[in-house]
Amino acid sequence: MRVGGRQEIYEAHTCEQLGCCTALRLLARTLYAYWPQVRLNMIQDWAECYRGSYLSLLWALVMPIVPMSVFMLLAMLRIFQQDGRYPAGVYIAAGITIWMLFAETITITINALRGLSHSLADAQTPLIVPLVSKYSMLFSDTAIRLLALLVWLLAAGVPFKWTMLTFPLLFLPVIAFSAGLGLILATFNIVLPDIDQLTGMILRYAIFFSYAFFPLPDLPWVRAFDLWNLPGIFIVNIREILVLGTCSQPGAFAAASAIGLVVFVFGIRTFLRLEPRIIERL
Numbered sequence: 001m002r003v004g005g006r007q008e009i010y011e012a013h014t015c016e017q018l019g020c021c022t023a024l025r026l027l028a029r030t031l032y033a034y035w036p037q038v039r040l041n042m043i044q045d046w047a048e049c050y051r052g053s054y055l056s057l058l059w060a061l062v063m064p065i066v067p068m069s070v071f072m073l074l075a076m077l078r079i080f081q082q083d084g085r086y087p088a089g090v091y092i093a094a095g096i097t098i099w100m101l102f103a104e105t106i107t108i109t110i111n112a113l114r115g116l117s118h119s120l121a122d123a124q125t126p127l128i129v130p131l132v133s134k135y136s137m138l139f140s141d142t143a144i145r146l147l148a149l150l151v152w153l154l155a156a157g158v159p160f161k162w163t164m165l166t167f168p169l170l171f172l173p174v175i176a177f178s179a180g181l182g183l184i185l186a187t188f189n190i191v192l193p194d195i196d197q198l199t200g201m202i203l204r205y206a207i208f209f210s211y212a213f214f215p216l217p218d219l220p221w222v223r224a225f226d227l228w229n230l231p232g233i234f235i236v237n238i239r240e241i242l243v244l245g246t247c248s249q250p251g252a253f254a255a256a257s258a259i260g261l262v263v264f265v266f267g268i269r270t271f272l273r274l275e276p277r278i279i280e281r282l
Contacts, residue, residue, distance in 0.1 A: 023269040027128065034129045041133030064141035065148045068096045071213065072152075083215050086243060087156035090149075094239040095212030097145040101171060102178045102231050103203045104138050109182030110189055110196045113278070127275055131183075142171075153243065161245040170238045177230060177260030180267030187271050190281050211235050230256045 018026070031038065072089035083091050112134035116127060146167060153164070189195040209216065210231045216222045226232060237253040240246055247253060271278075 018269060018273050020265050020269050023272045024265065026272060027268050030126050030128055031132065034126065037125075038129055038133050041130065042136030045133060045136045061144055064144040067100070068093055068145060068148065071096055086239075087158060090153060090156055090158065090243060091239070092213060093149050093152055094242060095210070095235050097142070097149055098171075098174060098235045098238055099207055099210050099212040099231065100145070101138070101142050102174050102234070103207070104141075105135070105175060105178035106182040106185065106199065106203070107196075108134050108138055109179060110186040110199060113186040114189060114193075114196065127278060128271070131186075149242075158243060163241050163245045164243075167238070167242055170241060173257035173260040174234050174238070176264035177234075177256075180260070180264035183267035183271045184263075187274050187278065190278050206231065211239075227252075230259060 071092045086094075109131060112131050113127070116130055150164070154160075185195055185199055207213070209225070209229065212235055216226075233249065233252050233256040237247050237249055240248055
């Protein structure tokens with residue numbers, strides 16, 4: 001396979017010797033060399049999703065915010081416990097936006113790798129290329145949810161703060177953590193196909209412990225659990241920075257971001273090291 005004008009040999013005995021820095025450099029070179037193909041795949045995937053629909057643009061704008069709007073309505077009806085620092089619905093709108101970015105990155109990564117064809121190996125296309133291409137709808141949906149959240153913040157009378165513009169940087173550790181975790185789970189799902197089902201089940205229950213819907217009670221076991229609740233740490237602190245302009249747990253947020261980066265690097269390294277074996281099992 002040729003990457004960036006250089007011949008890269010993807011063989012089991014060489015890939016298994018990849019270090020973390022080498023894996024990151026290889027990832028960067030691969031995405032740079034194949035970016036035109038990634039961009040084309042993203043456009044095709046987005047168009048395919050609404051092919052045959054007369055209201056494709058409308059559905060593309062409406063469908064990402066439907067889940068968020070349903071839970072916002074329940075919050076406004078006081079079905080969920082409220083956090084008095086946030087206007088009605090804002091707490092859930094921000095929480096759901098961050099949670100869906102986290103959860104969908106994991107599930108898309110697993111499903112994308114499972115759906116790849118062995119013909120990609122014959123075409124000498126790195127598997128990371130079609131994987132990254134599958135994020136097109138995720139990025140589009142997240143942008144629409146953020147725009148809807150911004151509109152709701154302004155409608156609710158939340159004063160504008162410059163920290164609201166930092167969301168692209170704040171989302172980077174979430175994307176890094178979820179993408180790295182997704183690559184690890186997707187890699188081992190090739191060998192143990194039940195991992196995707198187990199992951200989906202865990203994510204369905206984990207959302208209730210993520211602070212996306214409501215605050216958790218101040219109990220000893222909750223405080224102990226929160227030390228390892230990385231999605232909850234991301235959601236609580238990013239939501240506070242976006243809406244309130246403050247951060248109640250800067251140390252925990254910095255630690256979670258560092259862990260997210262480590263998981264991302266480990267996930268990339270694991271995926272690239274095992275890529276030849278993945279191709280054999282496709």
